[in-house]
Amino acid sequence: MFSVSRLLTGAAFLRRAFSGMQVLHRSFQSPAAGYLWRNPGSCLLIHPKKELPCIGCRLNSSSAAAVESEQDAVLKWFLLLIPLTTFGLGTWQVQRRKWKLKLIAELEAKVTADPVPLTSDPMELTALEYQPVNVRGYFDHSKELYIVPRTLVDPEREARDAGRLSSSPESGANVITPFHCTDLGITILVNRGFVPRKKMNPESRMKGQNTGELELTGIVRLSETRKPFVPENDLTRNRWHYRDLEAMARVTGAEPIFLDADFKSTIPGGPIGGQTRVTLRNEHTQYIITWFGLCAATSYLWYRKFIQKMPL
Structure with missing residues (x-):
């Protein structure tokens, strides 16, 4: 402001x-x-x-x-x-x-586009960032990873709290689970969604651990670099603070391909999908006025x- x-x-x-x-x-x-x-x-x-x-x-x-x-x-x-x-x-x-508004419009249009089949070609994956894709396969819940700390991405709640001076959303983690794609014959990483801190233990949400084959729609995401003041990933404690796809792939034996599962993938009792935050920093109006x-x-x-x- x-x-x-x-x-x-x-x-x-x-x-x-x-x-x-x-x-x-x-x-x-x-x-x-x-x-x-x-x-x-x-x-x-x-x-x-x-x-x-x-x-x-x-x-x-x-x-x-x-x-x-x-x-x-x-x-x-x-x-x-x-x-x-x-x-x-x-x-x-x-x-x-003007440039930033155009970029935001293009990003929003891409996220809401119709899903396309997933590819394993790294060059094509780079161009598919934020693109919805379809995959079919099953989860390996024995190798879950946890990105912490995270809060629930809930656009409706964020719109309600927009005028408040402060809000305290519950802290928790995003659950990253290897997903074996039966159609491609590879294993990828899928962010199943958000769980509160008290539900990070898989045994506390067994009803949400789907073990059968299913179809899934997710948003392609690329690897992140660590930002200033963000802690290093702690592989021994399985606490991740940013997406390091190469390291996650080594730990789980999967390919460095990452999807954010959409909200429709949510299973009662399991992680809440749709945790893709599509925002770009846009403070240019403030700078213009200044x-x-x-x-x-x-x-x-x-x-x-x-x-x-x-x-x-």
């Missing part, structure tokens, strides 16, 4: 920068004493600790005016870069937002200072 305080803070900072640059450009460097400022109307150089007589610093009025005018012109066009830069960044974010807001604020300050000649 766009933060008004961020915009106000940025505008206040830039206003101080405008004023500070006005003072800074009148200063000059003394080889012996550091930064010195000339006190207008006198022949004294103002030092941080004492005033020193300015030797030979009295200039005639026309020369001083010319120097000051030249310095003001440099500062004027230098500070104009701030609103120009923020305007360029705002325009860039507009283009980024950059164009800063552009408007700094443009006003620049116009007031250098066109209207009014103090800030």
Whole structure:
């Protein structure tokens, strides 16, 4: 959500920068004493600790005016870069937002497309990410894996809680089970869905452990890389924090092919399917407001200072 305080803070900072640059450009460097400022109307150089007589610093009025005018012109066009830069960044974010909305629309269309047969070709699988596929076979429940911590993906609940300040969905795990495809003759990995923490033990949900042959529709997912601050997968405790398909395949003896089972695959008493979260981060509207807001604020300050000649 766009933060008004961020915009106000940025505008206040830039206003101080405008004023500070006005003072800074009148200063000059003394080889012996550091930064010195000339006190207008006198022949004294103002030092941080004492005033020193300015030797030979009295200039005639026309020369001083010319120097000051030249310095003001440099500062004027230098500070104009701030609103120009923020305007360029705002325009860039507009283009980024269009690109992201198009990507989201394509992803949603792909997820809701008709299922196609699963392929074992790695090159084709890459192009099938988020594509629904059909498989037929049976589960091997003796080699379950658990991705933790996870919360239930429930679009209806998330829509209800959208206006709440806080919510505490139950924590649990996604159950990953090897699935032998009888039509392809290979074993793949299937995310059967979410179970609460108290149901992670298979013995507590035996009614949901289907052992017969069945048809399944799932969403193709690819391997993940570990993000910052995400723990490493703990293979000895069978606790996984991200999808490392190569490691999961080695542990279970399956192919590095991964499906998220759809909601229709849910069996009473078993994991809840349909745990594919189809979202892409889209904060470009916030960035657009921020950059164009800063552009408007700094443009006003620049116009007031250098066109209207009014103090800030």
